Amino acid sequence: MQFERGATVFVAGMPGSPWRVVDGLVRLDREGLEGPEFGGLARVGDVIGAETMMFDRYTYTAVALLPLTIEAWCHGTAGEREQGLLLALARSERRMADVLALRGGRAAERIRRLFGFIAGAMGSRDADAPCIPMPRLRDIADITGLQVETVSRTISQLSEHGEIAPRARRYVQLNYAPE
Amino acid sequence: MQFERGATVFVAGMPGSPWRVVDGLVRLDREGLEGPEFGGLARVGDVIGAETMMFDRYTYTAVALLPLTIEAWCHGTAGEREQGLLLALARSERRMADVLALRGGRAAERIRRLFGFIAGAMGSRDADAPCIPMPRLRDIADITGLQVETVSRTISQLSEHGEIAPRARRYVQLNYAPE
DNA sequence: CGACTATTTGACCCTTCTCAAATCGGGTGG
DNA sequence: CCACCCGATTTGAGAAGGGTCAAATAGTCG
Numbered sequence: 230m231q232f233e234r235g236a237t238v239f240v241a242g243m244p245g246s247p248w249r250v251v252d253g254l255v256r257l258d259r260e261g262l263e264g265p266e267f268g269g270l271a272r273v274g275d276v277i278g279a280e281t282m283m284f285d286r287y288t289y290t291a292v293a294l295l296p297l298t299i300e301a302w303c304h305g306t307a308g309e310r311e312q313g314l315l316l317a318l319a320r321s322e323r324r325m326a327d328v329l330a331l332r333g334g335r336a337a338e339r340i341r342r343l344f345g346f347i348a349g350a351m352g353s354r355d356a357d358a359p360c361i362p363m364p365r366l367r368d369i370a371d372i373t374g375l376q377v378e379t380v381s382r383t384i385s386q387l388s389e390h391g392e393i394a395p396r397a398r399r400y401v402q403l404n405y406a407p408e
Numbered sequence: 409m410q411f412e413r414g415a416t417v418f419v420a421g422m423p424g425s426p427w428r429v430v431d432g433l434v435r436l437d438r439e440g441l442e443g444p445e446f447g448g449l450a451r452v453g454d455v456i457g458a459e460t461m462m463f464d465r466y467t468y469t470a471v472a473l474l475p476l477t478i479e480a481w482c483h484g485t486a487g488e489r490e491q492g493l494l495l496a497l498a499r500s501e502r503r504m505a506d507v508l509a510l511r512g513g514r515a516a517e518r519i520r521r522l523f524g525f526i527a528g529a530m531g532s533r534d535a536d537a538p539c540i541p542m543p544r545l546r547d548i549a550d551i552t553g554l555q556v557e558t559v560s561r562t563i564s565q566l567s568e569h570g571e572i573a574p575r576a577r578r579y580v581q582l583n584y585a586p587e
Numbered sequence: 588c589g590a591c592t593a594t595t596t597g598a599c600c601c602t603t604c605t606c607a608a609a610t611c612g613g614g615t616g617g
Numbered sequence: 618c619c620a621c622c623c624g625a626t627t628t629g630a631g632a633a634g635g636g637t638c639a640a641a642t643a644g645t646c647g
Contacts, residue, residue, distance in 0.1 A: 269501065269504045279494065279497050326446075332553060333553045374512045379604075382627085555635070560595055589647090591646085592644085593644070594644090597638105597640090597641100603633090604634080605633095608629085609628075613624090616619105
């Protein structure tokens with residue numbers, strides 16, 4: 230299954246099944262009191278929508294932040310299922326710490342880390358100076374806990390300092406080592 | 409197994425086995441470049457150290473933020489194990505969103521939410537005006553992404569506004585509905 | 588009692604938030 | 618193909634919330 234940037238993969242409350250991210254980056258939101266609120270990221274190898282195996286319905290809404298490929302997450306024998314679940318659990322905990330780190334420190338650090346994270350999610354072509362697609366500023370803001378205006382200004386600064394260089398429309402090259 | 413506030417439950421890199429939190433709240437840290445960095449929370453019902461089932465060693469260091477009780481997380485038949493893992497995974501994802509929410513918004517909101525979260529972790533005695541033990545300011549600061557001084561000042565303000573009321577040493581009563 | 592750590596408080600400054608408005612794209616219907 | 622609309626991005630100015638540094642207090646544990 231393929232999705233383009235901004236496409237909704239599934240919606241909280243709808244019935245469905247689990248998927249594994251093959252390529253790209255997914256934003257997960259849960260329904261808060263004041264509309265949807267950012268609730269996590271999923272990256273290459275991560276499983277999304279595993280809760281459908283218990284509740285039949287998605288708990289989160291998943292939106293592609295980058296061009297995305299996913300595949301059905303089906304697991305064979307009981308033993309394989311168990312291994313798969315264990316791995317998914319370990320990855321989920323790892324992700325929690327990763328995403329948390331994106332909300333600490335100065336604005337510039339947060340965005341630098343997020344871009345590094347995206348570079349990591351892209352399958353590490355060009356480990357030196359990876360070129361990554363940029364999510365919408367609105368998404369960057371939600372993820373990092375900053376305001377859109379701050380994100381805009383900070384990205385301009387990073388660009389002036391030469392840490393990133395705009396490439397094609399909505400693509401930037403990182404001039405620092407990601408992660 | 410019982411631990412008191414501040415006690416270390418296990419340390420990243422040591423061999424061990426998984427546990428389930430029966431009562432209390434656990435802080436998880438992973439080893440970052442600059443020493444340990446906050447990497448998540450675990451609450452009543454959550455499983456910690458599940459990664460030992462794959463790697464034999466803990467990935468995170470776990471410290472009790474409140475008086476803590478845990479039990480060995482052993483699972484019976486293959487089917488029970490699978491259900492247990494599914495539940496643990498769903499809870500882990502839920503926790504990710506919870507903890508993320510503790511790092512967004514104003515300082516006062518973050519701390520209000522954290523206290524509400526702790527109240528929820530306490531087994532909901534006194535749903536109206538729950539009385540909760542306070543973690544160290546240092547821990548509150550790490551979790552919310554604020555500075556210790558800001559936490560101190562903000563708690564004073566909440567107290568002046570009557571939203572919380574100091575009880576015994578290191579215990580506060582919440583005068584608002586948690587979560 | 589004494590060494591240490593945790594918490595509080597003050598002063599000052601910087602980063603980020605807010606509110607407003609201009610600009611830029613992309614897409615649509617004439 | 619062009620005029621127009623609407624969401625996304627940029628930019629500015631000003632206010633404020635937190636961060637930072639310093640120092641005083643209050644607890645804790647031997």
